[in-house]
Amino acid sequence: MSFRVACGVVLALCAERTLASCAYGTSLFPRQEGEIKVNTFGYSGAIGPTNWHRLDVAANSLCATGAHQSPIDMVEGAFSVIPASDLSIEIPDFSNGTEFENLGTTVEVIAPGGTMSIAGVEHTLQQFHFHLPSEHLDNGLSRAMEMHMVWEGPEGQIAVIGTYIDVSDGSAAEAPAEAPTETPAETPTETPQPTPEAETATGMTGGFFIPAQVRKERMIRRERARRQAIGRRQEAPAAPAGTTALLETVLSSVGQISTAGTSVRTGPLIMSEVVDIINSGSFQTYSGSLTTPPCSEGVRWLVSDQVLSVQLSTFNSARSVIGFNARFPQNFLNLATPAVATPAE
Numbered sequence: 001m002s003f004r005v006a007c008g009v010v011l012a013l014c015a016e017r018t019l020a021s022c023a024y025g026t027s028l029f030p031r032q033e034g035e036i037k038v039n040t041f042g043y044s045g046a047i048g049p050t051n052w053h054r055l056d057v058a059a060n061s062l063c064a065t066g067a068h069q070s071p072i073d074m075v076e077g078a079f080s081v082i083p084a085s086d087l088s089i090e091i092p093d094f095s096n097g098t099e100f101e102n103l104g105t106t107v108e109v110i111a112p113g114g115t116m117s118i119a120g121v122e123h124t125l126q127q128f129h130f131h132l133p134s135e136h137l138d139n140g141l142s143r144a145m146e147m148h149m150v151w152e153g154p155e156g157q158i159a160v161i162g163t164y165i166d167v168s169d170g171s172a173a174e175a176p177a178e179a180p181t182e183t184p185a186e187t188p189t190e191t192p193q194p195t196p197e198a199e200t201a202t203g204m205t206g207g208f209f210i211p212a213q214v215r216k217e218r219m220i221r222r223e224r225a226r227r228q229a230i231g232r233r234q235e236a237p238a239a240p241a242g243t244t245a246l247l248e249t250v251l252s253s254v255g256q257i258s259t260a261g262t263s264v265r266t267g268p269l270i271m272s273e274v275v276d277i278i279n280s281g282s283f284q285t286y287s288g289s290l291t292t293p294p295c296s297e298g299v300r301w302l303v304s305d306q307v308l309s310v311q312l313s314t315f316n317s318a319r320s321v322i323g324f325n326a327r328f329p330q331n332f333l334n335l336a337t338p339a340v341a342t343p344a345e
């Protein structure tokens with residue numbers, strides 16, 4: 001079912017009645033110039049996820065009745081895996097910074113101009129925002145945060161790239177857990193620093209075994225991308241080792257938008273760092289929904305198996321402003337209620 005069909009004739013009403021959602025900034029929920037819409041839904045109590053459909057019965061019905069809702073626990077069988085090469089992602093740098101807004105339910109970076117092609121369809125980047133903790137579960141495990149990059153296709157279809165964010169514990173400055181056994185084909189100019197990632201010490205990520213050599217090469221590519229990004233930055237402080245410079249730059253100003261409805265201009269944003277990181281892995285993809293009202297379906301989810309990272313103090317700053325904004329996993333909520341066994345006579 002297409003996104004248009006999913007929201008159908010109530011689409012206009014969605015935009016009218018429902019304030020900014022995860023698709024804010026798209027043609028579905030246009031951003032008004034000079035105006036920051038503060039959301040009226042929430043994540044607990046009477047305005048929490050279990051009551052979203054009651055906040056606007058006409059617009060939000062899918063929040064209660066949808067059969068393909070998001071987020072989900074990314075367990076085997078819930079998604080398919082596609083290589084990053086199936087996507088073509090280009091995002092220009094924001095050398096003069098861009099707007100960073102507090103929408104009440106998330107903090108969001110306005111990021112127009114990027115393109116992402118998949119299956120011959122070009123989407124344009126609208127914004128990226130953050131959830132705390134992660135909305136998707138990584139095979140049963142929540143992550144510290146999740147970043148959603150929201151893309152819109154030519155017919156209004158929505159695709160979202162979700163990327164987990166972990167908190168760096170400083171171990172990036174230590175030696176890799178597995179010492180390299182051979183010289184990489186392309187030796188970096190500096191000693192690579194491992195970046196916290198989805199892969200565990202056993203090489204398992206999302207249920208898939210990643211050979212040590214592949215993990216090592218990915219780690220080297222990510223660190224190279226991070227260092228190159230830092231090198232391109234102007235007037236911006238270097239991010240601590242093992243952290244994602246883009247996130248450190250954006251979230252360093254989160255304290256300046258602690259009040260819903262406020263905004264601040266970020267420092268220069270080098271987008272290629274994150275693009276390089278997610279291009280070094282794969283995507284777990286499935287058809288789901290917006291994770292916020294009106295919970296519209298037909299959203300193409302692309303959850304990266306590469307993990308970004310922030311230092312603990314940055315995470316704490318983000319948490320003090322964002323609080324909690326993760327909808328609970330929606331796996332199998334659409335299944336019919338199992339028949340109750342009849343007690344033996």
Ligand SMILES: [Zn+2]
Pocket residue numbers: 022129130131148291
């Ligand atoms: Zn989101």
